[in-house]
Amino acid sequence: MARRRDESVPLSEAFGLPAQVNLRTAAKALDLSLSTAYRRARQGDFPCRLHKEGRIYVVRLRDLMRGLGIQDVRVQYDDIEAGARFASGEHEP
Template identity: 70%
Template sequence: MFGLPPEVGLREAAEALNLSLTTAYRQVRNGSFPCPVRSAGRRYVVRLSDLLRALGIQEVRVRYDDIEAGARVAAGEVDI
């Protein structure tokens, strides 16, 4: 959905949280990183939904009907 990956690497998560990579690794090691982190082979990954929650961004479900209705309003086909 929207071209976003389901998981991001620790570097991307740290950048989004305005942390240096060194600080992010330190927080992962001591268990204080702002969201759950899992090891995937030799790298750390963070679920995008957990990262968005840590950033205070609400996950919103978008329905196809809402997109269609919004397109009709934007095209001037429907008065609001």
């Protein structure tokens, strides 16, 4: 099925970001040391929602973005393509 030109996607999907990240990545994004991140996770005081997969803490990207104050807005494919053209210097006057 071909995509329609007017479809939109979440910004995170447009850039191919993972659906979830490990605690180390989340801690780095939140400017926390890894030991502080683990301590806060154990205490239930981590800045965003955590999940455990086995013994590993993971953070869904949408929860991390919310914790960082970043809105995962929907963007139009045409806008993404126009932005790429502009960034490469192919913009119209």
